[in-house]
Amino acid sequence: MHRQNITQNITNGGNKKKGINFIESIIEKDLAKGKNDGKIQTRFPPEPNGYLHIGHAKAICIDFGVVQKYGGVCNLRFDDTNPTKEDMEYVNSIMEDVRWLGFNWGNIYYASDYFQKLWDFAVQLIKAGKAYIDEQSSEEIALQKGTPTRIGTNSPYRNRPSEENLDLFNKMNKGEIPEGAMVLRAKIDMSNPNMHFRDPIIYRIVNHPHQRTGKTWKVYPMYDFAHGQSDYFEGVTHSICTLEFVTHRPLYDWFIDQLKEFYPKDVNYRPFQYEFNRLNLTYTIMSKRKLLQLVKEGFVKGWDDPRMPTLAGLRRRGYTPESIRNFVEKIGFTKFEALIDIALLEHSVREDLNAKAKRVSVIIEPIKLILINYPKKKIEMLEAANNPENDLAGTHQIAFSRELYIEREDFMENAPKNFFRMTPGGEIRLKNAYIVKCIGVKKNKIGTIEEIYAEYDPQTKSGLPASNRKVKSTLHWVSAEHSLPAEIRLYDRLFVVENPSEEKDFHKLINPYSLIVKTGARVEQELENAHPLENFQFQRLGYFNVDLDSKKGKLIFNRTVSLKDSKGKVFP
Numbered sequence: 210m211h212r213q214n215i216t217q218n219i220t221n222g223g224n225k226k227k228g229i230n231f232i233e234s235i236i237e238k239d240l241a242k243g244k245n246d247g248k249i250q251t252r253f254p255p256e257p258n259g260y261l262h263i264g265h266a267k268a269i270c271i272d273f274g275v276v277q278k279y280g281g282v283c284n285l286r287f288d289d290t291n292p293t294k295e296d297m298e299y300v301n302s303i304m305e306d307v308r309w310l311g312f313n314w315g316n317i318y319y320a321s322d323y324f325q326k327l328w329d330f331a332v333q334l335i336k337a338g339k340a341y342i343d344e345q346s347s348e349e350i351a352l353q354k355g356t357p358t359r360i361g362t363n364s365p366y367r368n369r370p371s372e373e374n375l376d377l378f379n380k381m382n383k384g385e386i387p388e389g390a391m392v393l394r395a396k397i398d399m400s401n402p403n404m405h406f407r408d409p410i411i412y413r414i415v416n417h418p419h420q421r422t423g424k425t426w427k428v429y430p431m432y433d434f435a436h437g438q439s440d441y442f443e444g445v446t447h448s449i450c451t452l453e454f455v456t457h458r459p460l461y462d463w464f465i466d467q468l469k470e471f472y473p474k475d476v477n478y479r480p481f482q483y484e485f486n487r488l489n490l491t492y493t494i495m496s497k498r499k500l501l502q503l504v505k506e507g508f509v510k511g512w513d514d515p516r517m518p519t520l521a522g523l524r525r526r527g528y529t530p531e532s533i534r535n536f537v538e539k540i541g542f543t544k545f546e547a548l549i550d551i552a553l554l555e556h557s558v559r560e561d562l563n564a565k566a567k568r569v570s571v572i573i574e575p576i577k578l579i580l581i582n583y584p585k586k587k588i589e590m591l592e593a594a595n596n597p598e599n600d601l602a603g604t605h606q607i608a609f610s611r612e613l614y615i616e617r618e619d620f621m622e623n624a625p626k627n628f629f630r631m632t633p634g635g636e637i638r639l640k641n642a643y644i645v646k647c648i649g650v651k652k653n654k655i656g657t658i659e660e661i662y663a664e665y666d667p668q669t670k671s672g673l674p675a676s677n678r679k680v681k682s683t684l685h686w687v688s689a690e691h692s693l694p695a696e697i698r699l700y701d702r703l704f705v706v707e708n709p710s711e712e713k714d715f716h717k718l719i720n721p722y723s724l725i726v727k728t729g730a731r732v733e734q735e736l737e738n739a740h741p742l743e744n745f746q747f748q749r750l751g752y753f754n755v756d757l758d759s760k761k762g763k764l765i766f767n768r769t770v771s772l773k774d775s776k777g778k779v780f781p
Contacts, residue, residue: 232275232483235447236275248444249446249447250282251275251448253272253307255287259500260303262518263523265306266488266520267537269312277312284314284317286318287303293417297420309520318443324422326472330471332375340395341364341393342369342377350392354408378428381427387416393412394410403460413428436448437461437465447483453487454482486543486547489549491550500512515698517703527768527770529744531561551702567735567746568595571697571750572616575729575731576659584611588688589642590609591609591671607688633649637684638680638684639683639685640748642665646663646666700768701720732764742754744769753769
């Protein structure tokens with residue numbers, strides 16, 4: 210797997226020919242030929258065993274995107290063939306995520322809708338001598354199938370009579386056979402170089418109630434047996450999936466060839482499978498199994514933890530649907546696996562939020578600044594631009610008073626020459642307000658600075674002629690009296706290595722600074738009625754949004770990304 214170049218992608222969008230990819234090229238050729246009578250139908254088929262992550266967003270964008278572009282329908286189909294791992298919580302979260310990304314499905318289907326048809330198809334294969342019950346253990350079957358360089362050997366049960374296979378298959382579904390004792394295998398070719406053709410298992414016993422069918426079934430179809438057939442039953446024309454299914458495609462076609470004999474449709478119709486590269490992201494794990502471990506073992510606070518690559522987590526962190534769709538467009542669709550730099554995803558959300566996020570003043574580590582020559586009871590309401598990138602965004606007012614808060618790191622008592630913020634005797638501008646000059650500080654008994662004293666120049670108010678006087682720094686601020694307390698959650702990348710998926714014990718690679726909570730922040734009054742998930746740019750600090758836990762009187766904000774790329778830096 211090679212690493213995709215971030216600079217190239219930010220510059221040209223990741224595609225040489227923007228607006229069309231190889232899958233769209235295939236569809237355009239099919240339409241030109243009149244294939245399937247000009248019909249385009251896709252499906253998005255997640256298994257409801259976890260929350261969708263950023264990798265699924267790529268599949269969603271292509272599955273739904275091509276039918277938006279060329280006309281047609283994309284259905285949402287839940288691959289619910291493993292009742293031990295599936296839950297309605299995941300079904301509901303998947304539907305929410307698809308809608309949030311901006312897509313709508315034509316219909317909702319479940320693989321379980323076809324359990325009877327799949328059973329009937331399996332029975333037909335048994336009767337035709339193309340499937341048999343195997344009583345070997347899973348270890349014996351694995352050994353008996355051989356290796357890519359050594360052909361397999363036939364199962365001792367391969368030539369069992371059809372009547373006996375049918376009887377055992379029925380007993381399996383009646384609960385008369387224990388789990389693991391028997392499986393149904395397709396009889397194809399034990400010497401085929403494609404391992405998937407070596408008599409694949411198509412049904413296994415699972416004694417666990419199904420979320421939709423209850424205890425009706427005791428046997429469940431395997432993915433390879435259910436997926437292509439579901440495509441066929443629904444009328445899918447373009448079955449789009451990721452590259453790991455390339456070797457499955459011949460088996461996909463073989464089952465459909467058999468299925469057409471038992472369930473004939475229009476003679477010109479059949480689905481075809483096409484594969485694209487999956488999304489691999491630096492500093493990220495995409496395995497749902499490992500993500501579930503992070504949740505269950507308490508390394509994160511749920512599937513929607515803002516450090517998670519789930520769409521629920523990204524949404525809670527402040528990512529927008531537009532930023533994710535733009536990211537997917539930038540990286541493109543190819544047939545080559547690549548490791549994408551997470552900086553490209555971060556760039557996409559910066560780009561989107563820069564154009565539409567309201568600018569506000571927030572002080573994360575406050576220290577009081579007292580303007581000793583400013584009238585004690587005077588309050589000025591100053592105009593602050595909501596978004597300088599958008600003239601139509603308007604302005605809002607921010608209170609200016611004698612006592613303010615600035616960032617503690619913006620003051621240094623004994624500053625080096627390259628420090629251009631506030632220092633004793635030095636001048637700085639307070640954004641949208643005045644030029645002020647530091648004249649002293651107040652310290653506590655242990656020498657920590659508690660207050661900074663300064664004088665303001667009333668002739669330098671922003672907009673007045675004297676305001677053009679040059680100073681080396683402009684600082685943001687909030688009024689001490691007119692600001693509100695808030696909790697700020699500073700999120701960073703969850704892992705400290707670029708490719709944690711390659712490590713067996715990924716727990717040891719978790720970034721200890723992936724979440725830093727600041728409880729003493731002060732925010733301007735404009736944020737008092739901010740609603741959950743609303744995005745803002747905290748001036749000079751980064752992009753933030755309102756957390757779902759936030760409420761009036763207890764404001765909580767999450768850092769989405771910093772203002773600029775940290776150039777690979779993991780720690781704050």
